Amino acid sequence: MLDVCLLGTGGTVPLPGRWLTSLYLNCAGSAVLIDCGEGTQIALHQQRISCKHIDAILFTHYHADHTAGLPGILLTMAKSDRTDPITIIGPKGLGEVLKGVMMIARYVPFEIRYMEFDAKEEQFDIGPMHFTAFALKHSVTCYGFEVTVNRTRRFDPQKAQQNDIPKRMWGILQKGQTVEHEGRTLTPDMVLGDERKGLKLVYATDTRPCEAIREHAKDADLFIGEGMYGDEEGSEKARHNKHMTMQESAQIALDANVKEHWFTHYSPSVRDPFEYEEEIHAICARTVIAKDGQRADLAFEHEETKED
Numbered sequence: 001m002l003d004v005c006l007l008g009t010g011g012t013v014p015l016p017g018r019w020l021t022s023l024y025l026n027c028a029g030s031a032v033l034i035d036c037g038e039g040t041q042i043a044l045h046q047q048r049i050s051c052k053h054i055d056a057i058l059f060t061h062y063h064a065d066h067t068a069g070l071p072g073i074l075l076t077m078a079k080s081d082r083t084d085p086i087t088i089i090g091p092k093g094l095g096e097v098l099k100g101v102m103m104i105a106r107y108v109p110f111e112i113r114y115m116e117f118d119a120k121e122e123q124f125d126i127g128p129m130h131f132t133a134f135a136l137k138h139s140v141t142c143y144g145f146e147v148t149v150n151r152t153r154r155f156d157p158q159k160a161q162q163n164d165i166p167k168r169m170w171g172i173l174q175k176g177q178t179v180e181h182e183g184r185t186l187t188p189d190m191v192l193g194d195e196r197k198g199l200k201l202v203y204a205t206d207t208r209p210c211e212a213i214r215e216h217a218k219d220a221d222l223f224i225g226e227g228m229y230g231d232e233e234g235s236e237k238a239r240h241n242k243h244m245t246m247q248e249s250a251q252i253a254l255d256a257n258v259k260e261h262w263f264t265h266y267s268p269s270v271r272d273p274f275e276y277e278e279e280i281h282a283i284c285a286r287t288v289i290a291k292d293g294q295r296a297d298l299a300f301e302h303e304e305t306k307e308d
């Protein structure tokens with residue numbers, strides 16, 4: 001349903017075997033990339049994901065470890081004879097960033113549409129995915145992304161009959177339309193069952209811990225959060241450079257009651273993040289010391305009936 005691939009888990013600079021943090025999402029054929037540091041196109045290639053069909057690229061902020069892969073990706077798309085437009089979305093300043101990118105990626109034969117935002121929160125849709133960008137606390141303006149996929153409500157024939165809805169109106173109402181019929185206003189509510197839980201994923205990196213992450217990650221199916229440092233020395237650096245430690249990230253995952261939590265954006269000084277696994281699991285047992293290529297296919301909760 002929501003195919004998730006964490007292409008890289010590194011922060012600051014790519015290392016052999018560790019690409020920079022970038023997240024690939026695919027839902028019903030709509031594909032999105034969040035962040036695109038140097039080497040992201042190679043990480044895509046390694047995961048056998050074609051960049052030709054990516055519909056949108058989202059940026060959390062414009063530090064090079066999240067953006068420097070963009071010219072290469074656009075040029076590779078150009079070489080693959082792409083003609084579909086691409087949408088690029090990020091905080092204010094994106095227009096300037098793209099001007100610079102287009103200086104070195106001059107021959108892009110498809111349209112680049114872009115949207116920049118400035119508010120504390122911004123919402124937009126890409127295919128069936130609903131995005132909420134929310135402000136984080138980094139050394140520059142930086143946003144996290146909450147991604148939700150709604151689940152349609154099931155048609156309830158008993159309810160339709162109880163509400164005395166003519167059969168020929170069932171299909172229209174089920175599609176979400178309201179109709180006037182013989183002096184009555186018929187609404188979708190009259191034929192649809194209870195709301196059903198959808199999917200939620202949150203991606204938040206390059207930030208100090210903040211309430212906004214806790215709120216947005218509440219009960220998420222997957223929270224991908226920064227795990228820049230694991231030791232005491234790193235903890236000071238995190239405070240100073242506005243990053244988050246693994247311990248802080250795991251505490252947020254616990255507070256927010258997420259189903260699963262992955263680390264990303266490890267500092268190059270963290271040679272082996274598994275060193276901290278025991279300590280981290282004592283904070284939150286649902287934390288995964290994620291590796292490049294970490295994948296999940298998030299599916300709606302199982303229900304007793306066959307219909308989906």
Ligand SMILES: [Zn+2]
Nearest residue numbers: 011012065206
């Ligand atoms: Zn970074």
Ligand SMILES: [Zn+2]
Nearest residue numbers: 061063138206
């Ligand atoms: Zn940064």
